[in-house]
Amino acid sequence: MADVTCIRCGQTREEIEGTPYGGKIGQTLKEKVCNVCWKEWYEQSIKIINEYRVTLRDQKGRDFLATQMKIFFKLEAPSGETAVQIEDTPPAK
Numbered sequence: 001m002a003d004v005t006c007i008r009c010g011q012t013r014e015e016i017e018g019t020p021y022g023g024k025i026g027q028t029l030k031e032k033v034c035n036v037c038w039k040e041w042y043e044q045s046i047k048i049i050n051e052y053r054v055t056l057r058d059q060k061g062r063d064f065l066a067t068q069m070k071i072f073f074k075l076e077a078p079s080g081e082t083a084v085q086i087e088d089t090p091p092a093k
């Protein structure tokens, strides 16, 4: 497995295992995000899905989650969109 310099944590670590997402965004994630941060996002996404009752069968739900993911990784997110707050997220140190 190749190493990537991650845009989120800034460290050079192993790339994401497997294919995280289809299309161009999947390619970008693979090139710019490490496996550690990807797992963090994975856990965060589950919390978002539960808390906001995101339905991934709906395009709207998928778009919502994709936007949150872009914000999480500081990728290009649609302007005006901000990260949702998850109640059980411990306060930042």
Ligand SMILES: [Zn+2]
Binding pocket: 006, 007, 008, 009, 010, 011, 013, 033, 034, 035, 036, 037, 038
């Ligand atoms: Zn990282």
